[in-house]
Amino acid sequence: MIDEGYIKYEAIWHTSPPFESSVTDALIVHRQLMLKYDLIGAYPDGIGFGNISQRNGQSNSFVISGSATGSLPVLSSAHFSLVLKTDPILNKLWCTGPHIASSEAMSHAAFYTILPHINAVIHVHHEKLWQKYLFTLPTTAAEATYGSPEMVKEIERLLSDPTVADGNLMFMAGHTDGIFAFGTDLEGISAKLIQLLSTL
Numbered sequence: 001m002i003d004e005g006y007i008k009y010e011a012i013w014h015t016s017p018p019f020e021s022s023v024t025d026a027l028i029v030h031r032q033l034m035l036k037y038d039l040i041g042a043y044p045d046g047i048g049f050g051n052i053s054q055r056n057g058q059s060n061s062f063v064i065s066g067s068a069t070g071s072l073p074v075l076s077s078a079h080f081s082l083v084l085k086t087d088p089i090l091n092k093l094w095c096t097g098p099h100i101a102s103s104e105a106m107s108h109a110a111f112y113t114i115l116p117h118i119n120a121v122i123h124v125h126h127e128k129l130w131q132k133y134l135f136t137l138p139t140t141a142a143e144a145t146y147g148s149p150e151m152v153k154e155i156e157r158l159l160s161d162p163t164v165a166d167g168n169l170m171f172m173a174g175h176t177d178g179i180f181a182f183g184t185d186l187e188g189i190s191a192k193l194i195q196l197l198s199t200l
Contacts, residue, residue, distance in 0.1 A: 008148050009086075009091050009147065010090070011101070012094045012095070013081075013094075014095075016098065017098060019077045020077070023063055023080075024075075024080050026186055027053070027065065028075050029186075030186040033194075034052065034122060035073075038126070047070075048072070049177070050125055051069070052064070052065050052122045053083075053108045054120045055118070060113050061084050062082075063083075063097075066079045066100060067100050067102050078099065079098075080097055081096070082095060082097050083105050083109060088149045103146065105147075106149070106151070107151050110151075110156060114156060115182070118183055120185055120189055122193065123178065123180050124178075128200050130171060130178065132199075132200065140172050140175075142173040145174045145175060146174070150174075155180075168183045168188075169192070
């Protein structure tokens, strides 16, 4: 069963105008690349999947594609949000921008908090990759659903192993087809995901 699309955290969202193009241009380029390879997109029922983010300067804040944007053919700077902080214990997220942050934003935040050297995270869906590598590559527990405090705890658990952090990939047993890729830049993450497709 596909579990996707709605926000599980309590959002404290302050609307603001679209970001400068310099903030979102690279995110849009790599999001469109993921769309081309069907790693971001929409299911037949119209529910979108996939999101992409990039660290904002030296802080743990980050810019992420907005909720329910996976199904859109093209994004603009009006489709992003700046996540200022998160509290996974209280399940709260603070963001600003023209669009509310993705339902997966809490999970993205965990990567930035735990791994200060990474600058980008991409969450994609791919049925065949998911089926092939689930529990073969690092995988979160089936009880942890997307965008939840339990998923944050699972990300923290897995990233406590340096080999997981170095591998730049994580599969989500509790989120059908769900995969996280993370690393120092969007170019490297995108290339890793596309290379992974070649193993099918």
